[in-house]
Amino acid sequence: MRRQIPDVVVSRLPMYLRVLALLKAEGIDFISSRGLGSRLKMTPAQIRKDLCYFGKFGRQGRGYNVGRLFSELKQILGLDKQWSMALVGVGRLGRAIMDYKGFIPEGFKLVAAFEKDRNLIGKKIGGVVIEDFAVLGKSVKEKNVDIAIVAVPSSEAQNVIDMLAQSGIKAILNYAPICARVPRGVRLQGIDPVVALQSMTFYLTRV
Amino acid sequence: MRRQIPDVVVSRLPMYLRVLALLKAEGIDFISSRGLGSRLKMTPAQIRKDLCYFGKFGRQGRGYNVGRLFSELKQILGLDKQWSMALVGVGRLGRAIMDYKGFIPEGFKLVAAFEKDRNLIGKKIGGVVIEDFAVLGKSVKEKNVDIAIVAVPSSEAQNVIDMLAQSGIKAILNYAPICARVPRGVRLQGIDPVVALQSMTFYLTRV
Incomplete structure (x- = not known):
């Protein structure tokens, strides 16, 4: 069962997606919550809190898998269809x-x-x-x-x-x-x- | 001296302003962080955290003074000029x-x-x-x-x-x-x- 996701978190997901698309284009495979935070002008803690609504993406010490996070957020947002x-x-x-x-x-x-x-x-x-x-x-x-x-x-x-x-x-x-x-x-x-x-x-x- | 205000907080202020303008128009003089939160689809804790960057607006038990908060946020956002x-x-x-x-x-x-x-x-x-x-x-x-x-x-x-x-x-x-x-x-x-x-x-x- 999914937890109820606050609207304010949902409203930030498109921005995550945008930054992840850029990272992918730059050939970056992994990014820390600090790295994401710096690009999104958000604290690493807020990033971790936002993303934990959607399951375990990150790995201690290695950060988030850019490609996987991108695909999953796309699916979560319903952007895998037209x-x-x-x-x-x-x-x-x-x-x-x-x-x-x-x-x-x-x-x-x-x-x-x-x-x-x-x-x-x-x-x-x-x-x-x-x-x-x-x-x-x-x-x-x-x-x-x-x-x-x-x-x-x-x-x-x-x-x-x-x-x-x-x-x-x-x-x-x-x-x-x-x-x-x-x-x-x-x-x-x-x-x-x-x-x-x-x-x-x-x-x-x-x- | 002002504290550094996170961009994400600044980006929310226009929405606060909008809701406060509506409250003013409805003749509501005071509103709790819960009331503001319900209109902004945010938690009362987040509201309090956002607004505490700008000084003491609220009063225990009575909530925020709508007119004062509106004017102050307007000034903070630089919207008191053309x-x-x-x-x-x-x-x-x-x-x-x-x-x-x-x-x-x-x-x-x-x-x-x-x-x-x-x-x-x-x-x-x-x-x-x-x-x-x-x-x-x-x-x-x-x-x-x-x-x-x-x-x-x-x-x-x-x-x-x-x-x-x-x-x-x-x-x-x-x-x-x-x-x-x-x-x-x-x-x-x-x-x-x-x-x-x-x-x-x-x-x-x-x-």
Whole structure:
């Protein structure tokens, strides 16, 4: 039986994965919790505490096996399969998201896009035909969409998120700068540049 | 004298701020570390540990003073002033960033934008005139830019980041899906939707 893993630990795992991918690329086979900590700007104790949720990876004196830890964390995060995504809102931001080259190599594939604007419906971008927002519920089910990306104006975002949740979508990535609500059992992540800016200003005030 | 504050603690402060703003809006004056923890999905012990870096906020039995904690964290993060930002790259993503309504209310103001595309140089969007990328170094100094946002294609991003660092910019928000490097003393934050997706798939595999 798995222990309950705190959200804050889960939220750090993608960063672990990123550092491990770099280590692999550098040909490093083993790394200590100190070495990982220095790359992740975390204490070795925190690293050990985080990773102990997932079983015994490290070996006294030798450190973590980079390749094995990478594969196991990938599996734990569910990244050993491909995930299907739907985009809602094909304005400037939506188009930029459709152009984004970072999804496919990581196993995320855009399979559907929805828009209200009649001039865009039916157009094909990067292999995806833009569909009428009105068919969203039916289409995400037919296409077995796992994750939805919301790129509509703030004023419409909560409505869209409600519709996605009603359509059975369990994970939503929200680009609108609102504090959105989701029903129990639905995961919501916001892409918020302000949060990223706010932790840099801390250091700017100390230069 | 301030204690050295771990980066991971700093990176959590904007989330504290967000929750405190909500509490203020709800008219809640005091909150326990348990209450904060439940909203932030963190343990009360972690909350207390994080906040103790910044002095005594809590009071035994009564909890944290929401308004005071909010103001102090805002000041600690350097958010009691306005920050000037420059955008590099005015393609689809760059235009979406220029349209983004979330910056101004949080004290971040776009004061400059740079592009290589001759068709865009000289155009005015939301009060900002797009400048030739060639004058970047000179212009960011004249305009006292604090933070740069990089929204150029991946292939150009590292070059642009190098130029920004050479121009004296100390904080860079990077939208390109690359693992960029910066010289010592320069802060870099990536906006990476994949990281946000990767922590949701953890939960999707457990539905």
